[in-house]
Amino acid sequence: MPNRLCTITADPGGIADLAIAGGAATQRQLLEAVQRQIASLSANQAVKGVIVRGQGEGFCRCCGVDTHTNPYGAGELAAFGQQVMFSLEKIGKPCIAAISGECCGVGLELALSCDFIIASRRARFGFPDIAQGRLPFCGGTQRLARLVGKSKAKEMIFGGELLAAEEAYRIGLVNRLYDDNELLPRTRELLERICSRSPFAVRIGGEVINAGYDIDLQTACLLERDAFALIFASHDRREGMQAFLDKREPEFKGE
Amino acid sequence: MPYKKLRIETLNRVGYILLDAGSRFNKLSITTIRELKRALAQVEADGEVAAIVLTGHPGESFAVGADIGQMLHFDSGDAFHFAELGQSLFAQIEACPKPVIGALNGIAMGGGCDLALACDIRIASEAVRIAHPGARLGIITGFCGTRKLPRLVGKNLAREIFMTSDPYSAQEALAMGLVDSVYSAAEFWPRVRAFAERVAAHPLLALSGAKRLLNAAEDTDLRTGCLLERETAAMVNFRPPAA
Numbered sequence: 001m002p003n004r005l006c007t008i009t010a011d012p013g014g015i016a017d018l019a020i021a022g023g024a025a026t027q028r029q030l031l032e033a034v035q036r037q038i039a040s041l042s043a044n045q046a047v048k049g050v051i052v053r054g055q056g057e058g059f060c061r062c063c064g065v066d067t068h069t070n071p072y073g074a075g076e077l078a079a080f081g082q083q084v085m086f087s088l089e090k091i092g093k094p095c096i097a098a099i100s101g102e103c104c105g106v107g108l109e110l111a112l113s114c115d116f117i118i119a120s121r122r123a124r125f126g127f128p129d130i131a132q133g134r135l136p137f138c139g140g141t142q143r144l145a146r147l148v149g150k151s152k153a154k155e156m157i158f159g160g161e162l163l164a165a166e167e168a169y170r171i172g173l174v175n176r177l178y179d180d181n182e183l184l185p186r187t188r189e190l191l192e193r194i195c196s197r198s199p200f201a202v203r204i205g206g207e208v209i210n211a212g213y214d215i216d217l218q219t220a221c222l223l224e225r226d227a228f229a230l231i232f233a234s235h236d237r238r239e240g241m242q243a244f245l246d247k248r249e250p251e252f253k254g255e
Numbered sequence: 256m257p258y259k260k261l262r263i264e265t266l267n268r269v270g271y272i273l274l275d276a277g278s279r280f281n282k283l284s285i286t287t288i289r290e291l292k293r294a295l296a297q298v299e300a301d302g303e304v305a306a307i308v309l310t311g312h313p314g315e316s317f318a319v320g321a322d323i324g325q326m327l328h329f330d331s332g333d334a335f336h337f338a339e340l341g342q343s344l345f346a347q348i349e350a351c352p353k354p355v356i357g358a359l360n361g362i363a364m365g366g367g368c369d370l371a372l373a374c375d376i377r378i379a380s381e382a383v384r385i386a387h388p389g390a391r392l393g394i395i396t397g398f399c400g401t402r403k404l405p406r407l408v409g410k411n412l413a414r415e416i417f418m419t420s421d422p423y424s425a426q427e428a429l430a431m432g433l434v435d436s437v438y439s440a441a442e443f444w445p446r447v448r449a450f451a452e453r454v455a456a457h458p459l460l461a462l463s464g465a466k467r468l469l470n471a472a473e474d475t476d477l478r479t480g481c482l483l484e485r486e487t488a489a490m491v492n493f494r495p496p497a498a
Contacts, residue, residue, distance in 0.1 A: 094418055115415075116412070116414055146410060147410060148409075172408075172411070190419065194418045197419075202390050204395055205390060205401060206418070209404075213402075213406075224397060224401045224402060225338040226335075227395060228334055228394065229332070229334045231395055232333070237394050241323050241392050242327065245324060245327065
């Protein structure tokens with residue numbers, strides 16, 4: 001077994017750091033490692049929020065190419081990769097990608113499945129595998145187009161060039177841009193602030209945004225209305241409003 | 256019936272709905288929302304008006320969400336009806352055949368941010384602060400914001416805004432496409448009026464057609480949208496030969 005592909009460090013405040021190194025033999029090996037960590041982060045009640053980041057250079061870079069004897073094998077890998085990304089999207093707690101270097105291929109697919117991406121000015125983003133005739137397969141074509149628009153997504157995927165951090169910020173792929181040494185402290189600070197909000201509201205809000213994005217306005221608004229009504233039955237809602245009226249910080253329980 | 260929470264002024268084919276709900280914040284209480292619905296219907300029916308401006312000018316705020324003191328005592332059923340009432344106002348803005356311009360003079364938070372999102376175009380003053388503080392109160396928004404904000408600024412920025420509950424400045428809002436233009440406090444109102452009058456000078460049939468088509472563009476596939484455009488253009492662009 002080489003160096004561990006992903007490591008989790010959780011602090012007492014409940015912020016977990018999921019660091020993913022480069023160096024996996026294959027994409028399947030990388031995805032399997034990530035899947036295990038997502039499952040454990042999702043189940044761990046002590047974890048309130050997750051930072052997904054690289055470890056040194058080459059976030060998620062794989063040394064080898066997955067080979068298959070027929071298209072079914074590649075299709076099966078895509079199905080598995082998509083399932084891993086869905087499980088990250090549905091992890092049930094806030095999850096920010098903090099990118100400081102190259103973020104390509106499966107790495108970009110992972111970052112796209114987080115709630116949003118924060119990057120350092122050195123970061124670069126892309127799907128370069130088109131040069132070998134390979135496409136994103138974990139939902140990346142769909143998530144990228146929905147995030148930056150069809151035309152930018154085509155430019156990135158057809159061209160296969162890596163996008164500089166500034167450009168990624170300009171087109172909305174990246175929410176915030178920081179200097180290298182500021183990236184992790186700032187990401188942590190932001191995530192801690194998000195974790196101080198009602199976990200229930202943060203989670204339901206994220207889910208309703210995701211669900212509503214792909215359906216028509218009327219149906220999405222029905223969904224939102226029902227979620228809005230549901231959330232009024234929560235402890236956190238009563239606490240949040242009472243705290244606002246009392247001009248004090250709320251104490252949320254996530255229930 | 257007179258209005259208690261707003262005023263209506265009409266000038267040069269522009270109908271101004273000026274929110275003044277009695278406090279600094281223009282809270283969108285049930286009464287205010289009902290009055291907005293009534294005012295919109297009145298301005299929409301006014302044959303002298305071709306464009307509508309919705310604003311909190313000259314007050315400090317554009318609008319904020321419901322009164323928290325009132326909402327504290329809501330149960331799920333009350334929340335359900337409140338969401339329905341707010342959504343029905345926003346559906347009315349969308350269905351209104353006249354362009355509705357949101358002139359964001361100041362604070363636009365929660366339901367007030369959603370009200371801004373329901374407008375066709377948003378012009379902001381430098382003084383604007385925009386936030387969706389629901390997660391801080393333990394709620395999500397119920398006025399279509401979870402659908403409209405991601406479509407406008409992208410899913411990831413929308414999630415950030417909802418998750419942090421933080422206020423964003425006018426310049427930040429401009430950079431992410433949440434507002435369409437930003438002017439200094441002094442320039443703001445003259446620019447709003449100039450733009451609204453420019454829009455209102457155009458034939459209403461063309462404005463309504465454009466509004467309908469652009470709204471539809473978001474919800475239909477390209478072919479259906481083009482079909483709709485053909486039908487609308489046939490009606491709007493039709494000029495009979497001189498007799």
